Structures are given as C-alpha cells and as structure tokens.
Amino acid sequence: MLQFQELTAAQGDCLRRYYEACDYRLCEYSLGVKLMWRGHLHPSFAEEAGCLIVRNRIEGEYVFDFPIVGEGGDPEGALCAIEAWCAETGTPLVLSVVPEDKLPLLALRYPRFRVINERPWKDYLYRTEELAAFAGRRYSGQRNHINKFRRDFPDAEFTPLTDPKDPRLAAFWRDYEAEFHKTGPLAVQELALAQEMFSRIGTGWFCAGGMMAEGRLVAVCLAEKCGGTLVNHIEKALYSHAGAYPALVQAFADHYGGDCQWCNREDDARDKGLRTSKLQYLPEALAGKVRMEVGTELDALKAVPTLKTERLTLTPLRKADIPAYSALCLDDDRNRWWGYDYRTDLGDKPLTDTYFYDDARADFAARRALNFAVRLKGKLIGEVVLYRPDFRGGFEQGCRIAPEYAGHGYGTEAFAAAADWALYHLGLARVVAKCFKENEPSRRMLASCMRPSGEDETYFHFEKTV
Incomplete structure (x- = not known):
C-alpha cells in the first residue's frame, strides 16, 4: 500500500x-x-x-x-x-x-x-510570445500603460532576482506594505506567503525578477517552469507606479519565457478585480480542471437485499443477531483465515457488545462494504461480505461460517449466491476473492464457483466475471 x-x-x-x-x-x-x-x-x-x-x-x-x-x-x-x-x-x-x-x-x-x-x-493561460511583445491592436491598452510608465520612469529596467537576501527585495516589501490597503484575511495571508516564497529563490526551483525605477524595485514576479509552461505564482507592484504591472508582465515573459510556449497566471480566486485584470491581458484559453468523485455500484443500493438459496437465506444483519455475530467475529481460531484482526481498528477503544454490528452498519451507510447475514432456518450461521472495491466495477468477496456449521457446503452455497447477485443484479463486472495457501477448505470452496487468477507467496487468487 x-x-x-x-x-x-x-x-x-x-x-x-x-x-x-x-x-x-x-x-x-x-x-x-x-x-x-x-x-x-x-x-x-x-x-x-x-x-x-x-x-x-x-x-x-x-x-x-x-x-x-x-x-x-x-x-x-x-x-x-x-x-x-x-x-x-x-x-x-x-x-x-x-x-x-x-x-x-x-x-x-x-x-x-x-x-x-x-x-x-480555471487558470488564465496566455501565449508567452504574445505577453512578451504585446503586439497588435488588441494589446493597445497594455502598450499605452507601459509607455506611460516608461515616460514617468525613463530609467525603468527589468532585473533578474536570484538572491533571497537582496536588500532591494527587503526594501520592496516595506514599500509595498506601506501602500497595501487590503485587510481581508486571505489577502493578508497571501502577502505573507509571497514573501516566504521569495526566500526560496536561491534554490534553483524558481525564476524571479523585478522592475527597477528610480533606484528601487517597484514590481516583482516569481514563476516556475513546468514543462512548456511558465507558471507565474506571484506578481506584485507598487500602486503608486501606474503601469508597473503590465511592464513587469511583458519584461518577465521576454526574459524567462523563451523556452515556454505558455504562461499560466493562475486562477482569479473569485476576485472581481483580479478577474477583470486577467481578462484584459486576453488569455488564449481558460485552462480547465475538474473534480471527479468516484463511486461504486453500492451507491445505487438503498438497502441490503434478501437472497434465497436452496437451504439458506441471506439478509441484512439484525439487532437480534448481535450475540451470534459478535461470537463469529471474536473467534480467533476461525478468523486467522479471515485475514483481518479487529484489534487493529479497535485500538484503545472499548470493545462494546454492539461494536461489530455497528461497524458493519457504518460500512454500508458509507457504501464501503455490504454484509449479508447467512441464515439457516432463520438463525445466523455466518456472513458473506462484499468489500474493498477497485472502483472499476469490481469488489472483493469473503465468507465465513461458524465452526459448528462447517463441512456442510453452506459457505459454498452462500458465496456462490452472493457472487451471482453481485454480477447480475448489482451490476459488477467482476468479483474477486483470495484465500491463504494453507487454507485448503477455502481453496476448494472458491475453486468450485470461481476460476483461479493467480497466486503470490501468501494467497491463491480467484475471479468470477460476467
């Protein structure tokens, strides 16, 4: 794992x-x-x-x-x-x-x-060569801002930043904080994190630079090259120096973006002003990202069903089963073949009378597993469990029968019925199972209703498909 x-x-x-x-x-x-x-x-x-x-x-x-x-x-x-x-x-x-x-x-x-x-x-994705040139009518607004900035500050120039202890950086942060008027917790946190990131520019992981004017830094940027994309993590400029932002964007892309086709200026954090600004730079695309919540076939079940075989009934666990079910779960001699020790999950918690029953119900409530009570003439004699999904249409299945009912084929009968239901009613693509190599009765049971699919040092593996 x-x-x-x-x-x-x-x-x-x-x-x-x-x-x-x-x-x-x-x-x-x-x-x-x-x-x-x-x-x-x-x-x-x-x-x-x-x-x-x-x-x-x-x-x-x-x-x-x-x-x-x-x-x-x-x-x-x-x-x-x-x-x-x-x-x-x-x-x-x-x-x-x-x-x-x-x-x-x-x-x-x-x-x-x-x-x-x-x-x-969505991230704002730009062609780096376009940011570096701002050519054409559609970028006239950016060029006008840059031209004004250079008229106001004719000595302005771009400088790479490689030393986190550069005194010009410390002076910039003092100047920036003096002009910084946002009081929201996210904005304040982001500023502190930006300063921390600049302390890492000596690692070689990032590229950084800034615009100098009148002998001091008036704008800074920190980015990272990932594949063919220049990811701009931080862009800051003094509000008192109009046009410093577009001048920085252009100069940074020109200096660092030669081997990067794309420039990612990240998302807009749901900020209206930031969204407006990023759109004004005319992104080539909004780079999409999705969240995928993967479920299983158990999600479609409203309740554990009831199955009938020639001799047995498979049902949900009931409160009346608690004594017999607890005895089944506490049988260490039997459960050494089960491959699970309840003490691992129990830890320091007390072992209550309802612990195993509550655990099975919680697993089904979360659709992590499904426990069938195996009944003979209404009495609980074992269980079949569907558990450990592979999220691709498969579940593992296990079965255990109380020792006093062993040797009568009840395990095989219950296991086969549950596997058929899982494949043809629940809609699984496969059911898998395994047994310890020393457990010959389980191997025979699995071989009678599934096909072998391999083995390792510990287990024989079996599979049943539609």
Whole structure:
C-alpha cells in the first residue's frame, strides 16, 4: 500500500524532477503552489510506478492530484495504487484538479462518478510570445500603460532576482506594505506567503525578477517552469507606479519565457478585480480542471437485499443477531483465515457488545462494504461480505461460517449466491476473492464457483466475471 510523507521544501529537489517536466499546464501541478498553499492543501506524496502521487487533505477531506508521470512512468499503475489505498483505508476516491484532457480516460475507467467543473477554478493561460511583445491592436491598452510608465520612469529596467537576501527585495516589501490597503484575511495571508516564497529563490526551483525605477524595485514576479509552461505564482507592484504591472508582465515573459510556449497566471480566486485584470491581458484559453468523485455500484443500493438459496437465506444483519455475530467475529481460531484482526481498528477503544454490528452498519451507510447475514432456518450461521472495491466495477468477496456449521457446503452455497447477485443484479463486472495457501477448505470452496487468477507467496487468487 502507498506510504505517504509530508510534502515540504526539504523534498523540493526530488519533487521538481517531476514538476519541471509536467505538461499539464495547470498551476496546481507545480512545486510553488504546493509550498505556498501547504497550510490549506496539507499535501503529502508518494512515488509509485515511476509517477508522483500527491494527496491533499483539504478541510478534512483527502483528494488526489492526477498522477504526474516521470520518465518511463506508468500512470495506469499509479491510478491502481491510489484506488488500492482508498479501498484499503475506506477513503472515498476523489481526484481533484484533473486536467480536462484526462477526463475522457477517467470517464471510461470508472463506471460511476460525479464530475464538478466550476468557472472559478480555471487558470488564465496566455501565449508567452504574445505577453512578451504585446503586439497588435488588441494589446493597445497594455502598450499605452507601459509607455506611460516608461515616460514617468525613463530609467525603468527589468532585473533578474536570484538572491533571497537582496536588500532591494527587503526594501520592496516595506514599500509595498506601506501602500497595501487590503485587510481581508486571505489577502493578508497571501502577502505573507509571497514573501516566504521569495526566500526560496536561491534554490534553483524558481525564476524571479523585478522592475527597477528610480533606484528601487517597484514590481516583482516569481514563476516556475513546468514543462512548456511558465507558471507565474506571484506578481506584485507598487500602486503608486501606474503601469508597473503590465511592464513587469511583458519584461518577465521576454526574459524567462523563451523556452515556454505558455504562461499560466493562475486562477482569479473569485476576485472581481483580479478577474477583470486577467481578462484584459486576453488569455488564449481558460485552462480547465475538474473534480471527479468516484463511486461504486453500492451507491445505487438503498438497502441490503434478501437472497434465497436452496437451504439458506441471506439478509441484512439484525439487532437480534448481535450475540451470534459478535461470537463469529471474536473467534480467533476461525478468523486467522479471515485475514483481518479487529484489534487493529479497535485500538484503545472499548470493545462494546454492539461494536461489530455497528461497524458493519457504518460500512454500508458509507457504501464501503455490504454484509449479508447467512441464515439457516432463520438463525445466523455466518456472513458473506462484499468489500474493498477497485472502483472499476469490481469488489472483493469473503465468507465465513461458524465452526459448528462447517463441512456442510453452506459457505459454498452462500458465496456462490452472493457472487451471482453481485454480477447480475448489482451490476459488477467482476468479483474477486483470495484465500491463504494453507487454507485448503477455502481453496476448494472458491475453486468450485470461481476460476483461479493467480497466486503470490501468501494467497491463491480467484475471479468470477460476467
């Protein structure tokens, strides 16, 4: 299973290997956004199948970026790893800020999903050569502002910034704060984060520069090259120097954008003034990103159904089952073949009489799993569980029968009925199962109603498809 570590500046060199070649053209696929907004995103990462997998935790919810493919990487393997982590941990699978051109691939991959595509999420994407030239009638407004700025400040010139301790930067921030009149918490936070980002310009991860006029910095910009896109993370200019913004945009694109076809000036944060300004620079496109909430076939169920076989009935668990169900779950000798120790999830919590019953109900309420009570003449003698979805039309299935009812074929009968229902009524594409290699009775049971699909050091694996 994926093992995540916190994403911080300490891993910047490792992460930039992925981001510097990433061609998604979205600002979220950059080291700068992850570092600058880490207090909101709470990002962590893992490497799998030659890909960078970033997991964010936003307002308590885990969401994943689309995998960033490294040299020779396998995005299919990375997506499978994300799906397996979500299934194993019972976490809803949410892929956030997915590049629009990846949506068809995911739409064909997942049978059930919900897509959200909001206008405020879109990044403003410009052709770098157009920003560097501002040529033609449509850019006359920008040229007029720049010409006025250069008339007012004839000594104005662009200068690269490479030293975070450059005294000109410290002086700029003092001047900027003196003119800064926004009091909203987001604006104040963004200013503090911008200053922190400029402290990293000596790392080689970012490119920075500013406009000098009258011997001081009057505008600054920090960007990051990701694939063929120059992602502008920060643009600041003194309000007292009209025209400094467009002059900076043009000079920065001209100096740093030669090997980048695109310039991404990020989204507008739902700010009306910022949106107006970004549109005035005539973006070539609004770079779209979508949120995909992946579901499973269990989402369509309103309740656990009842199934009947020749001898058995499979039903939802009932409160009256609590003593027998708890005894089934507490049978350590039997459950060593189940492959799950309840103590792992229980931790330091008290083991109540209703713990296992409540847990099964909670799993179905969240549509993480479905538990059938296996009944013989109305009495609970075992359970069949559909669990661990692969989010692509498959679930794993398990079965356990109380020891006093073993050896009569009840497990095979219940397991086969549940698998058939899952395939032909629930609508799954596949049901999979596994058993320990030492568990010969389970192997025979699975082989009687499924086909072998492989083995590893620990398990025999089986599969049943439509």
